[in-house]
Amino acid sequence: MCFRQCPQFYHNMMRIQRSVTYNQIKGIFGFGDSDHIGKIAFPAVQAAPSFSSSFPVLFGGRADLPCLIPCAIDQDPYFRMTRDVAPRLGYQKPALLHSSFFPALQGAMTKMSASDPNSSIFVTDTAKQIKTKINKHAFSGGRDTVEEHRRLGGDCSVDISYQYLTFFLEDDARLEKVRADYSSGELLTGFLKKELIELLQKLMAEQQERRKAVTDEVLKHFMTPRPMLS
Template identity: 45%
Template sequence: MAADGNVRFKPVEESCSSEDETDKVTPFIAKSKSKRGFKYEKLIKNEIDDNLRSKIEEIGRKNGKPVNHFLKRGIFFSHRWLQEAFDVPLVIQMSDDEKYFSEDLQNGEEPVSIETIREQTRENVKDIIALGFDVNKTFIFSNFEYMCPEYYKNICRVQRLIKLSRMKIVFDFDDNGNIGKINFPAIQAAPCFSSSFPHIFHGKRDVPCLVPCAIDQDCYFDLMREIAIKLDCKKPALIHSKFVPSLVGGVRYKMSASKPGSILLTDTNEEIETKINEYNADPIPERGSRDNRSKKSDVDVIYHYLYYFMKSDEFDTLKTKYDNDEIQSDDLKSELIKILKTIIGEIRQRRKQVTDEMVKRFMTPRPLNYKYKHGSNEIL
């Protein structure tokens, strides 16, 4: 955050298609050539600084909510922690249309149908509900199903203000893709304007929006920051997450449910154990000076998973112990298996209780119950 209180962002051309000697990150490709994985200090210019972090922690404490470890370790914000700590409405967008436009999603030799994707979306919504969101403060919508007049007007306003040439630069589009991909960014980004949800914000155009997202989604909302004033809307604020790495590609690739090497919320305890135990870390390159050489913790996905999912303060000593050979990879695997079995096991149990009626309730446009009043100084 700058001295004047404004968050500084990289120009869109830089932030959306970051491609130096190590990383390529767009909404469609995320790959690092470095054995240590993505260099977030290059991708994220405006990291959460100590002053902003302190302010967030203060508001959380005031509402009786301890700070989530995702924030403490600089990983991300937990959506649910935000909802509980700040008592604000949460809107979750299911971009099922993006899946339909993707040429990578196949069912055998044929592209996946809209009907199949809609069924998958419903199952994904059940996964989200099982994480514990408050139905009275949460609206989940599918792009296929929610297209009210105000939302569509905002989409058209966005489309009119952004040139096709700019889209090609920002999203790395070429002439071989379908036109759905060109149209989609406006659909993805327009929900950051409060007037897209008249049932929640009663037509107000200036309610601020905070978007927690992975860094590869930054470009959609960075564009909206550029045009928000022309639309008489508030600029969206963003906080970025780091990628959860793939068990197959290692720290150079992000985990993706559509590719091998992913831990799924539907995995059994046996599947979790097998996937973790079958993982082998990349060898550590010997190049460079001793001080600059990669360490085991830099390249080991198991260590990175513990970074995300081990809430205990004991995690702080793991890196030194592992890099000094006081503990081995099998020790980390045993700890991670125990943690993931507990986390995913609890989610599985809650998911069994999620009914189609609950899905319908979360996805029905309706007023939400929250205390935040527009203009409050309590909100960042």
């Protein structure tokens, strides 16, 4: 359905597939001989939106518009491949803006999952759910005992509550004080979690109120393809 509505997207996808060999894909992504063809073909699908000509309705058929792609580091191989292919297709190379991963509550080495409601904070969570999740599941950089924590301080590099504050707390001076106090042992884990809980409860409540104002008409207007260039 998507390809019938936007044949130029499909055309670019096919051009990209013709420009990348199987050996190149194996070298970039580590695919083996037993991987199915869907995995091998998908990088071209990921690459096609990098070019404005893939969306003639939005950009009036222009093929010369540059593309900036914000992405996490795990997406980098797709767009390094795209940058290599772009000149051969007559297009500009897309530029990348590497973003930080948002860690799961259980720690930086774990992943958020929709099947695990305790792996993250959802925008639909109630104030009580937010408090429970952070208190029970947010990985702590604190020490085993209060005495040890006071002496050695907490580890902000692994503490999920602090990591979340770096995303949501806009007051840099306040964030630095939290970091310094926690690292020195003056601030305990419970107080750090309380700081995050109160901040997220306020943010989620505001977001949920705005979400209630979204009607079917607003959604239809937002989702309707329309020119983006005057």
